[in-house]
Amino acid sequence: MRIAMIGGGYVGLVSGACFAEFGVHVAIVETNPQRLHALRNGEIPIYEPGLDALVASNTQAGRLTFGDDIAHAVTGADAVFIAVGTPPRNGDGAADLQYVHAAARQIAHALTGYTVVVTKSTVPVGTSRRIAAIIRETRPDADFDVASNPEFLREGNAIGDFMRPDRVIIGLDQEKTRTDGRAEAVLRNVYNKISHTGATLLFTGIETAELTKYASNSFLAMKISFINEMADLCEKLGASVEDLADGMGLDRRIGREFLNPGPGYGGSCFPKDTLALSRIAQEAQSACRLVETTVLVNEARKAGIAGRIAALCGGSVSGKTIAVLGLTFKPETDDMRESPSLPVLHRLAEAGAVIRAYDPVAMNVARPLLPAGVIYCEDALSTAKNADALVVLTEWDEFRALVPAELAQRMKNGVVIDLRNIFDPAAIRTAGLRYDSVGRL
Numbered sequence: 001m002r003i004a005m006i007g008g009g010y011v012g013l014v015s016g017a018c019f020a021e022f023g024v025h026v027a028i029v030e031t032n033p034q035r036l037h038a039l040r041n042g043e044i045p046i047y048e049p050g051l052d053a054l055v056a057s058n059t060q061a062g063r064l065t066f067g068d069d070i071a072h073a074v075t076g077a078d079a080v081f082i083a084v085g086t087p088p089r090n091g092d093g094a095a096d097l098q099y100v101h102a103a104a105r106q107i108a109h110a111l112t113g114y115t116v117v118v119t120k121s122t123v124p125v126g127t128s129r130r131i132a133a134i135i136r137e138t139r140p141d142a143d144f145d146v147a148s149n150p151e152f153l154r155e156g157n158a159i160g161d162f163m164r165p166d167r168v169i170i171g172l173d174q175e176k177t178r179t180d181g182r183a184e185a186v187l188r189n190v191y192n193k194i195s196h197t198g199a200t201l202l203f204t205g206i207e208t209a210e211l212t213k214y215a216s217n218s219f220l221a222m223k224i225s226f227i228n229e230m231a232d233l234c235e236k237l238g239a240s241v242e243d244l245a246d247g248m249g250l251d252r253r254i255g256r257e258f259l260n261p262g263p264g265y266g267g268s269c270f271p272k273d274t275l276a277l278s279r280i281a282q283e284a285q286s287a288c289r290l291v292e293t294t295v296l297v298n299e300a301r302k303a304g305i306a307g308r309i310a311a312l313c314g315g316s317v318s319g320k321t322i323a324v325l326g327l328t329f330k331p332e333t334d335d336m337r338e339s340p341s342l343p344v345l346h347r348l349a350e351a352g353a354v355i356r357a358y359d360p361v362a363m364n365v366a367r368p369l370l371p372a373g374v375i376y377c378e379d380a381l382s383t384a385k386n387a388d389a390l391v392v393l394t395e396w397d398e399f400r401a402l403v404p405a406e407l408a409q410r411m412k413n414g415v416v417i418d419l420r421n422i423f424d425p426a427a428i429r430t431a432g433l434r435y436d437s438v439g440r441l
């Protein structure tokens with residue numbers, strides 16, 4: 001089996017390395033010269049646990065290669081996966097498909113023999129059929145099928161998610177599949193080893209597969225916004241959101257996962273995919289009002305964090321020192337896309353706070369995106385020095401290990417604002433600090 005992977009970002013690099021680990025020959029095509037240069041020199045341009053070793057061993061074994069020559073990668077491939085970005089289009093939140101369409105045109109020129117062109121990027125319904133039309137216009141002689149195979153991996157846990165997924169969704173042209181089983185056979189072969197891990201391979205129509213990705217992400221985002229609103233209510237009513245989430249989660253129809261309250265969801269997927277699904281529904285003269293509301297609830301949540309910090313600092317952060325732990329949208333990644341830290345730190349800076357910040361892996365990525373005056377610290381403990389407030393924005397394990405008495409020694413009798421509920425309230429208070437967390441007393 002040979003495949004080409006167009007795009008060597010989070011999804012393309014992880015998927016490519018994992019397919020290679022399962023014995024498939026993978027040629028990753030990456031057009032960003034810095035990323036390609038790094039990959040060719042054995043450097044991994046993103047932080048993802050375990051990815052460096054996986055890439056190194058498969059490169060050495062000759063199953064994983066990197067280049068910018070799409071024709072070279074596509075020639076002789078059984079399947080070509082498109083894993084380029086689909087960021088929100090400026091203005092209306094719809095997915096920007098320029099990279100996908102450009103990739104389709106490049107692939108079309110390079111096709112030789114029967115090939116399945118697979119959309120792995122998250123794309124609006126109709127995109128895979130549009131890719132087919134682009135290829136037919138460019139190369140009327142090409143022998144190919146298109147498929148939609150959305151990716152469900154999470155950053156920080158990407159290799160485990162890819163290798164042992166709950167399910168793999170594969171959308172095919174069902175009409176054609178009745179008489180021509182080649183596309184299904186190729187994709188069953190590519191996913192052969194992964195299906196042996198117990199994952200369900202679910203074959204659907206193309207439109208259903210494309211929509212399933214947006215529906216899944218939006219449902220998870222909705223769960224988070226729901227629990228965030230429940231946390232607010234718990235604070236008002238003296239209830240515990242953690243016990244509430246446990247109580248709800250024990251019902252298997254609900255499930256405990258994605259019921260952790262926090263500063264609002266971020267990342268490269270939930271914010272853009274909820275917006276895109278809202279647009280898809282509007283364009284189809286339908287509506288996803290729950291998803292539209294989820295977007296609004298999350299935006300308000302992120303925007304409200306700086307005010308919460310100011311209220312806990314006596315009404316204003318002007319001249320106060322605020323220590324911030326964690327800059328990324330979740331632990332175990334250096335991805336800063338749509339991180340809650342972005343609006344929080346900008347608002348704190350505008351309000352005159354002195355900001356000290358620490359992140360275990362993302363400080364270099366974060367620096368150009370954050371206010372100029374932020375003081376970057378060497379470790380979590382030193383960040384607390386002279387702080388009026390210490391704010392936990394991301395639940396990295398190393399923050400859980402902080403000793404409250406050591407924090408108290410460095411801070412100015414201030415307040416710990418734990419937006420991920422990682423500390424034991426009693427332990428922080430015993431150390432002489434005030435404590436604020438999400439949805440608990």
Ligand code: NAD
Nearest residue numbers: 007008009010011029030031032084085086099121122151
């Ligand atoms: P990314 O921006 O990290 O990577 C995309 C890469 O594609 C970039 O390195 C870019 O230089 C390269 N590229 C663009 N056009 C190219 C071309 N014509 N030829 C070769 N390379 C090209 O994006 P990502 O986070 O990997 O996301 C990719 C897609 O997967 C998006 O649609 C996203 O919604 C979806 N997705 C992302 C995640 C995630 O956790 N990041 C998870 C599931 C799905």
Ligand code: UDX
Nearest residue numbers: 151152153154155258259260262265266267269329330
């Ligand atoms: C998400 C989807 O989980 C994944 O299936 C899809 O392929 C890509 O988008 P990712 O964005 O990498 O993955 O991380 P995820 O673990 O889903 O977290 C997203 C955001 O939600 C983070 O900001 C996280 O802190 C937040 N979150 C998650 C919560 O606030 N509470 C939770 O209970 C879970």
